Amino acid sequence: MLHRPVLAVWGRWAAVAAATLALTACMVPQWQKPGTPAAAIVAGMGQPQVKVPLEGGGERWVYSRQPAGQQVYHMVFDAQQRLQSVEQVLDEAHFQRLRPGHDNRESVHRYFGKPALLEGVGNFKGDIWTYRIQQNGIDRQAHVFIDPQGVVQRIMFTDEPRQDDDRGR
Known part of the structure; x- marks a missing residue:
C-alpha cells in the first residue's frame, strides 16, 4: 500500500502532465514561427473563422477569440502555404484604419471576423457591430456602425461595462 506522501507526489506529477498535455493540444497563435506549414496550423488550431485571398496566391x-476574448489574430501565408506573420489586430489603431463611407460589412468581417455583439440603437438605422478590445490594460469596446446598405458610417469606442461596477447605483 502506498503512503499518503507518495500519493500526493504522484498526484502532483499527474496534474503537471495533464496541464502540459492540455497546453500542447491547443496552439497559441502568437507563438507560431514563420515557415510553419498551414496544415500544421490547422491541425493545432482548427480551421480559421475567415480566409482571405491575397495578391500573389497567399492567404490571410x-x-x-470573440465573444469572450479580446484578440483577433491574422496569420498570413505565402503561396506555398507557409506562415509569414502573425499579428493581433483587435485594437483601436486597427479600427481607426476603417474608412467610413467606403468600408462595408464584408470588409469588416474579412478583417475582424464576427463581432462579440450585434446591436442596434434607436437613433441609428442599421447594425452596430461591437468588438471587445483591450487598450492599455483597459477593457473597451469598438462599435462599428453599419447602415442598412451595409456601409460603415462611423466607429466609436467606449469603456466596457463591468459586472462589478457600482457607479450606476
Whole structure:
C-alpha cells in the first residue's frame, strides 16, 4: 500500500502532465514561427473563422477569440502555404484604419471576423457591430456602425461595462 506522501507526489506529477498535455493540444497563435506549414496550423488550431485571398496566391487567416476574448489574430501565408506573420489586430489603431463611407460589412468581417455583439440603437438605422478590445490594460469596446446598405458610417469606442461596477447605483 502506498503512503499518503507518495500519493500526493504522484498526484502532483499527474496534474503537471495533464496541464502540459492540455497546453500542447491547443496552439497559441502568437507563438507560431514563420515557415510553419498551414496544415500544421490547422491541425493545432482548427480551421480559421475567415480566409482571405491575397495578391500573389497567399492567404490571410483570421482566428478570433470573440465573444469572450479580446484578440483577433491574422496569420498570413505565402503561396506555398507557409506562415509569414502573425499579428493581433483587435485594437483601436486597427479600427481607426476603417474608412467610413467606403468600408462595408464584408470588409469588416474579412478583417475582424464576427463581432462579440450585434446591436442596434434607436437613433441609428442599421447594425452596430461591437468588438471587445483591450487598450492599455483597459477593457473597451469598438462599435462599428453599419447602415442598412451595409456601409460603415462611423466607429466609436467606449469603456466596457463591468459586472462589478457600482457607479450606476
